[in-house]
Amino acid sequence: MASQSSPAGAPPGFPKPTNYLPAVDLPRALGRCRMLLDRLLQHEDGWVFAKPVDTYELGLRDYYSIIAEPMDLGTVSRRLELRRYPNLLCFPKDVRRTFSNAMTYNNKGDDVYESAAKLSRIFESGWASILAALPSPPPVAVRRARLKDEFPRLPVDLQDKAAIIMKDIGGWIQEVDGRVEVDLDKADEATLDKLEWLLALATMRKEAGALDNQI
Template sequence: MPSRRLRESTSPPSPTLPKKPKCHAGAHLARPLERIRMLLDKLLQHEDGWVFAKPVDPLSLGLSDYYSDIPDAMDLGTVSCRLEGNRYMDLHSFARDVRLTFHNAMVYNDKGDDVYESAAELSEIFESGWASIEQVLPSPPSITDRRMKLKDELPRLSKALQRRAVIIMKDINAWLQEANGRVQVDFEKADEATLDKLERLVLLGAMQQVHKQGDKDRDNT
């Protein structure tokens, strides 16, 4: 059985690294943001950073089981774009996406494989840099606060995104259908991993609204 690899080339290409983020934040977050940018640059500019700079392409790599094993894909290029677009609800969400990138690589690849070992090394670099940054950040929202916020925000999403939320909640048996046809969601069953997925849908919805508004503004000019 061939080794399961995220990239087949043994020599890295010369990718164009994502642009530095252009987030606008208050003074109390300006320095942490700058340190986060530097940390992300350090990961991307590492000799193995190119492996994680773009989404995995299962089709071109012949990884037919990738999305069945990795239902929530992530990469550092996407993280950079989200940071640049001011699309993180808080900076702890940024850290969760970076960790997800390396976690996925270590789940899909076997220990000892090049990609697994690269992910482990970069993960250590990230955690070392993140530890000091986290000390000056506001405390992350509690799981209760996250559930309450999502309960308010999910009904505002487009029908397409709401259908994706249904699938996520059904996966944890938290989508309830009442006899009278009304639907309720049991958010108490949503753990942090589920909340992460739902919050990404909210961010995607916000991005779609920005794009729609931009198209409308261009049409009016």
């Protein structure tokens, strides 16, 4: 039976979320997300949320009529490994959805509800620590200048992705000698977030390549 009220998101007093994270710091932040997720999965109650809810095995015929967006920590883990999160804040949204779903479908006092509440508190404490360590964003002009410097060194496939992002905001684009050029002065903060993610992706590729060469 579903609970009458949905659990709240992050409790008051936690650091204000931000999409900004320098490309050089993103792999480190994702590594901390990985450690926090492993802590949840290794908890004695973590197995309950480690895979999608088996509605057939458990006989939960009304589950999908109550839970519109199923989520589980195993899916979060795979998305982290495959770099499927477009920015850092997508990670906590999925973790919170996992516990929110459990607390919405089950009644307060039920074992699953109480396990979700317990792990949710552990997660919020760990996530607050990750957020608190993030640097404050520099002025937009500084971010644009850095992107202008780094953009020509992006792999061609990532430059193409950047061109698509700029097209969405009407940014001026042209191709010169097979290289894409964009007018970064038209990029707002949300667009800068997306472009900086591409820089971070390029950095992670280089690190993965260096690791492969050492093996």
